[in-house]
Amino acid sequence: MSKRLEGKVALITGGTSGIGAATVRRLVDEGAKVAFTGSNAEAAAKLCAETGASFHAVRVQDADAWPKLMEELHTLYGRLDIAFANAGTEAGDGSIENISIEGWNNIVAVNQTGVMLTVQHAMRAMKANPGGSGGAIIVNSSMNALRAMGNFMAYSVTKSAVIALTKSAALHCALTGTKIRVNAILPGVVETAMITNLIEHSADPVATRAAYESLSPMKRMAKVNEITGLVAFLSSDEAAFISGSEYVIDGASTAGMQGV
């Protein structure tokens, strides 16, 4: 693995599993020092032992916890170059007809407020970097920002909202001369524990798996490490001219109609 991220410090939210954990590994492989947040302390301990990353038990939607987290990071690393706003949930989601207010509030809190807080605090830290302002922020949206699901209404809405957040933040950071770039990635179905869980707990797991796989004309889901290369690219100085972009990575799931 080349070392495009040598000397850089990264923060990844929701880093204990799925795309987040795979990204911890990938950024470490490329030479970055990595801090990650999450809720599963056991998984976190393993990942820290494996990669040398540091774990910070913070819930992204907890506005009061952020200043302390940023102080910790500052003490540990002294700078921040990369932030991957990755933590997301679909717990409690439903259709417009049946979603509960608790379900809605939870998803908005994690997927939308959590991303806003991540970008806000990351941007402030990056602005104060020793040697001058600069950094790369990547927001993990979803292809469902472009193609809403009827039975995951709040997920679809929040993933769409963070694209506008990405563009607004990108423009602000660019127009104020901060050298901080903000971009969104929109993955298709990635086979993470979240998806495996949904499949296993469905009425007909075989049919559900087939349904997920058929969303992409490639007839498969992505593996987590097929997403991390894009995050690493956007994190690196190679992407210096990229800001305010939304990159779909979905095996052509949203490229159009599959035909009959």
Add this chain to the structure above:
Amino acid sequence: MKRLQGRVALVTGGLRGIGGATVDRLLDEGAVVIIADLKPASDEVVQATLQRLGQASSYVQLNVTSEADWQSAAETVRRDFGRLDILVGNAGIDGVGSVDTMPYETWKRVMAVNIDGLFLGTKYFAPLMTETGAKTRGGASIINISSIMGMVGWVDASPYNASKGAARLFTKATALEFARKGIPIRVNSVHPGFIRTPLLQEGMDRAAEDPSVGATAQDMLATLDQGTPIGRIGEASEIAAGIAFLASDDASFMTGSELVIDGGWTAQ
């Protein structure tokens, strides 16, 4: 980075600008690179370029609008290299002016280079790339160079806009078609914003000749710097980096996607 060791790439319009930077980058990544452009192979510029780039580079004279040129290039590449992993459809021209006075010839020329060229390249290289794609984890990769002007309109650029919009959707159609049929070729488009290349310089020089514009090429380039949110136009190497990513196995799940690389221009 050496993500493309053992891979073979062909870059149309590879003698200068974004194409030239792409050739450099793919070579750096370890690929064998075939430059395809208009000049005859014996041309000094071609010879000097091959000399500079060394053994892993070669040249084929190819006008992207010529079906016969594509057919013979496909035969040559099959015979000499036995594979094609990466096809970069980069050759492109602009065509400016208002619709009412634009010669139909201009429209047809821009369409021929910017979109017929992508159709012909995809058509004639798909068979070889299908075989090659089965040999690597990420499959073969076609990268079509559209533009931000394939996404948003621009005054007095109707043929360019139309051809680049066509490139964007031709990319999605072929990505879907190949994926659906299990053909191991990924197809993605790249949408550069304003990039410092001979094309852009010549466009500005031409515009500056019109006295009613009342600005020098340099003034206009400065205006583009200021109009780009991050405060500067891009460099060709910054587009080449995105192309190299799409060419590599790092992008194995990426097909039918569009990479906008524009310093925030279209986020505004």
